[in-house]
Amino acid sequence: MPDSGTRPDLAAIKEAAERISGLVHRTPLLRSRSLERMFDGKLHCKCEHLQRVGAFKARGAANAVFSLSDKELGKGVATHSSGNHGAAVALAAGTRGTQAWVVMPENAPAVKRRAVESYGANIVSCRPGLANREAALQKLVDEKGVQVIHPYNDYRVIAGQGTVALEIMEQQGDIDLLLVPVGGGGLLSGSLLVIKELRPQVQVIGIEPACADDARQSLDSGERVIIDSPDTIADGLRASLGDKTFPIIAELVDDIVTVSEDAIRDATRLVWERMKQLIEPSAAVPVAALLEQQIELKGRRAALVFTGGNVDLDRLPWQQREGP
């Protein structure tokens, strides 16, 4: 893994915003009258499900890829994320005219394979399991000299994801609460670096599935806890914090809240029904926390991030009560 630079500050995140502005959308903030009435406060929803590739991941991948020199880019880039980050790396690489390789287990769903292919990536199949994926990725580094773009444990990626919070503050600077889903922690750490420098009085809360509560456990124990392959419907939040994201979150976050699988399903459906926005379950955890009254909105002005909208429409979250 090459060096990903140093921990970004607000200035670095503003530079990232500039760097990626030609590729990513400035997504809208949406409000919902019925959700605001339900939770009795202001709720501005940052629509990253309307972002390129359908997820905020477009930002971090673009910042990392665009930070590379033409020489570094010459041999291509690679990742072993088969989700939104894989598509994001492929898009950014294609924009810069270089190749992207995405390592995927041979049992990955065809729908994910097609999505990554549709952005022009080369797929490298491997046997299932993290060790096999990492070995396949290392082989690409050794044989082709590709640059690896990690989905979250990379300061350039963290800076890119931080541009979400930067835009929220430009669009609605008077919020007093920001709710962010937590998987590997790239979006949360990037957001904290923006908010705590720009307007530290804004409370920032991370939300994760109770059955993938590595961030909560890490905060409690003071040491980074890793949960291997947790089983949650919020498939974008299965990763554990990395050694670059954990220290930022431990230092700056106001709280980490966990939510049940049922609340995640109910929240996803609520947003589809009331807001007509097709978000993926990972994006619904802030609303799940409101539904479970773990976070009180009454009289407050909150923003939350709808992190992505990539869902298999043949198998909806509420048609999977039997477990993922």
Add this chain to the structure above:
Amino acid sequence: MPDSGTRPDLAAIKEAAERISGLVHRTPLLRSRSLERMFDGKLHCKCEHLQRVGAFKARGAANAVFSLSDKELGKGVATHSSGNHGAAVALAAGTRGTQAWVVMPENAPAVKRRAVESYGANIVSCRPGLANREAALQKLVDEKGVQVIHPYNDYRVIAGQGTVALEIMEQQGDIDLLLVPVGGGGLLSGSLLVIKELRPQVQVIGIEPACADDARQSLDSGERVIIDSPDTIADGLRASLGDKTFPIIAELVDDIVTVSEDAIRDATRLVWERMKQLIEPSAAVPVAALLEQQIELKGRRAALVFTGGNVDLDRLPWQQREGP
């Protein structure tokens, strides 16, 4: 049926916009990079699925209800539409502090009943069939003296729906093509009255399901054709043109195009997947016409109306291939 005034002109539709501005949202126009690439032209989507009650119907109902005097409103309003118009009448009546009655067949889906109830309407059950619904409505008129708000064959409703086109022209005045779903024709006739006075060079095309093609047949024969209970997945487009909407459409429309049920399903799914916008099948007919290459977008600047977003999430359009 009371008189609904005279055929509205642009000035009347501007007055309607003013009248309803406190109740309805000014909905956004959304573009989709992937749809624009697919169809090779500009495509501005008017998001009436984000409107109050989840459909443009909020506009016409509000204009009709708000046009009534306090005395006329005193005894309440009524309709026999069990779809979006029923909810819209209930919302408008509640806002003006009067009662709404909605006549529904006793076999109506519970989900529709709950939706209408949630807006505060009184539900009057009747046996299935249009004659029974009309008889139940007439009974309300005779016994309670309610004002009937027809879902489309009412000039006040037509003027309200016309405010959709007025907003589109304010938001994106340089379009050369407007695509509008056609059921009873309220939205299409209102849109025509705006466009053909404001910017007559804009081509306005109505789109309807091939198996509910009363507008196409009416235009061809020069006489209003009524199709009784057509069987289409686009449940908001089952009505036939009324004697107030047909003459406006016959005089002003550029064309009526019909689309297949498969194209409607595919278009609905395409918008969900690519735009992450949860629209109902009735709202997808313009995209269906593009998919079937019945309308050519190449090099043009088009707007279309996403008319509504009320879908039963337990029974998706593409899970109903066996027919509605």
